[in-house]
Amino acid sequence: MDFHAALGLGLPLGVGIAAIGSGIGLGMIGNGAMQAIGRQPEATAKIQTAMIIIGAFAEALTIYAFVTVFLLSGKI
Amino acid sequence: MGLEFLARVRRSSLIAGLVIALAIAAVAPWKLAAGFTAGLLWSLVNLALLQFIVLTMTGAERGTPAALTRLGLAFAGSLVLFGAGAFLLFQLPAMALAAGFTLPFLVLTLKGASMALLESALWRRLTASRWQSALVLLVLVGGIWFGVDHFRTAPRAIAQGTESTQPEKPAGAHESAAAPEAKKPEGPKEFSNLIGIIAEGAIHKAEETHTEVPAWAKFLEHFEVIIYSLFVALLISVVSISVANNWTMIPGPLQALLETWVEHAYNFFTGILGPKYGPQLVPFLGTLFVYIYVMNIFGLIPFMHSPTSNLNVTVAMALTVFVYVQFMAFKELGFLGWLDHMAGSPRDLVGWALVPLMMPVHLIGEIAKPISLSCRLFGNIFGEDMLLVGFATLGVSALSALHLPFGLPLHVPFMFLAGIITAPVQALVFTMLSTIYFLLMLPHDDHGHGEHAEEAHHHAH
Known part of the structure; x- marks a missing residue:
């Protein structure tokens, strides 16, 4: 396979795969947070803050893949 | 004396x-x-x-x-x-x-x-008015700038004049013209911004006329993000100072906003860091949040550019946080306490046996913190900007068959996404993680609780 073709095929696929993982992670975080809020509504503010931070961690992995794509997209 | x-x-x-x-x-x-x-x-x-x-x-x-x-x-x-x-x-x-x-x-x-x-009396007269001293400082900095520039370029100009490199010059100019063309495809296109337009215009003109690119254009091209980030800092400072100077009992809209923010930040960071270190670190962390937030949404203004969508700015901020965290750790724990923390606080035989393993793990963890902080912020803001560019391009190309002077504003919903979700959340995440890094490195209050628990235990007996 040509170098350019490999990049053109691999870069979008890479973001897609990373997004699958991030999506599963974000879903689990949201699931846990919603259950926690449902059980203890008075702790909503604390739970939301923690949820946003952990969500940012999960989301960052896709962003890394995204950045890689942009850094390499000039070489296609 | x-x-x-x-x-x-x-x-x-x-x-x-x-x-x-x-x-x-x-x-x-x-x-x-x-x-x-x-x-x-x-x-x-x-x-x-x-x-x-x-x-x-x-x-x-x-x-x-x-x-x-x-x-x-x-x-x-x-x-x-x-x-x-x-x-x-x-x-x-x-x-x-x-x-x-x-x-x-x-x-x-x-x-x-x-x-x-x-x-001296001269100094007192100069600093009598704030504007006068600012003007003097500006004149001094400008004088030094041009003086240094003049002294640096003067010998080179003389050397060029004596050697008379007339036939070589077009070749050099051609080379410099070819280099940006080769560089251009690297990296995606961004929204054009004011400083970038001015610098590129000057460079383009210099290439067309085969003259040397002026120094200020190169300066603008290289330090574009730094100029924007300094401008943001200036903006925040001017607003804050003007509000703080006109402090009133019945707050105006700006003062009410700032008071609300300061109170929230104080409660938030003190709640995490505890009453001892919280008040000390609130100014740094609160300013960090406001600064990053304004820099993030700065790119949404037409002809402006988000400084945080450049890795240099985010790395600088993450390094500042890293140095401050280590400084506080050294100040509060002392060198031996810091080493003890790095070795995983060994208190028993198993702890001491694990020291050779814990030391590199902690060290790598410390070094990984600024890298992950800076890459996360940069990636999010850069990705958001790229998304906006992509959809704006799509909107323009969708109507290109009609030859209209405008395109579909397809990127507007994503601007709201960037302004309402990504920008504040990323600023919050950066600040929050910095707070947690402080919390992890500073001495904990566990010992106090332990002693109290032991005392209670003794009383029970």
Whole structure:
């Protein structure tokens, strides 16, 4: 396979795969947070803050893949 | 003015000398830096000994046997010092030693001159008005800037004039014209911004006329993000200062906003860091949040650019946080406490056995923190900007068949996404993680709770 073709095929696929993982992670975080809020509504503010931070961690992995794509997209 | 002044001179010259030595070690052979440090230390010890001798000879208990003994010891010490100096002079480069030796005297002179200046009538007149002193500072900086530029470029211009490189010049210009074309495909396109347009216009014009690119255009091209981030900092400072100067009992809209933010930030960070370190770190962390948030949404203004969508800015901020965290850890724990923390606080046999494993893990963890902080912020904001560019391009190309002067505003919903979700959340995440890094490195209150628990245990018995 040509170098350019490999990049053109691999870069979008890479973001897609990373997004699958991030999506599963974000879903689990949201699931846990919603259950926690449902059980203890008075702790909503604390739970939301923690949820946003952990969500940012999960989301960052896709962003890394995204950045890689942009850094390499000039070489296609 | 007196002994305390000399102590301050010693302290500042030690700090300045160590920084200079580090800088020398980074760009020159280590022997130069070692010579500089040795000369500085020698000079400082020499000054301290001299001060001691003068104090003993003029002090209240001069002439007593104890004072005489001390005097003799000091003279012997200076003899040893001179011997060490002669040894160093043969081992290390003499020029570096001399430079280090001169530094304390330089600091002394500068400090004395600045003290004399501070008390003079001229200085009082200059600083009477805030605007006047700002103007003077601006003129000084501008003068130094152009002066240095002139001195740096003057020899080169003379050399070019004497060699008369007339036939080579078009070739060089052609090369410089070809280089950006080769560079251009690298990296995606961004929204054009004001400074970028001005700089690119000047560079393009210089390429067309085969002249050298002017220095200010290169400067603008290189320091675009820094200019924007400084502008954001200036904006925040001006708003905050203007509000703080007109403090009223019944707050106006801006003052109400700032008061709400400051109170929220105080409660938030103090809640995480505890009452001891919280109030101390609130100014830094709260400012960090506001600064990052404004920089994030700055790119949504037409012809402006988010400084945080450049890795340089985010790395600088993450390094600032890293240095501050380590500084606080050193200050609060001490060096041994820091080492103990790095070794995983070994208290029993298993803990000590695990030290060789824990040490590198902790070290790598510390170094990974600024990398992940900066990459996360950069990636999010950069990705958001790229998304906006992509959809704006899509909107323009969707209507390109009709030859209209505008396109579909497909990127507008994503602008709301960026302004409402990504920008504040990323600013919050950066600030929050910095807070947690502080919390992890600072001494915890566990011991207090443990003692209380033990006391309660004893009482129960």
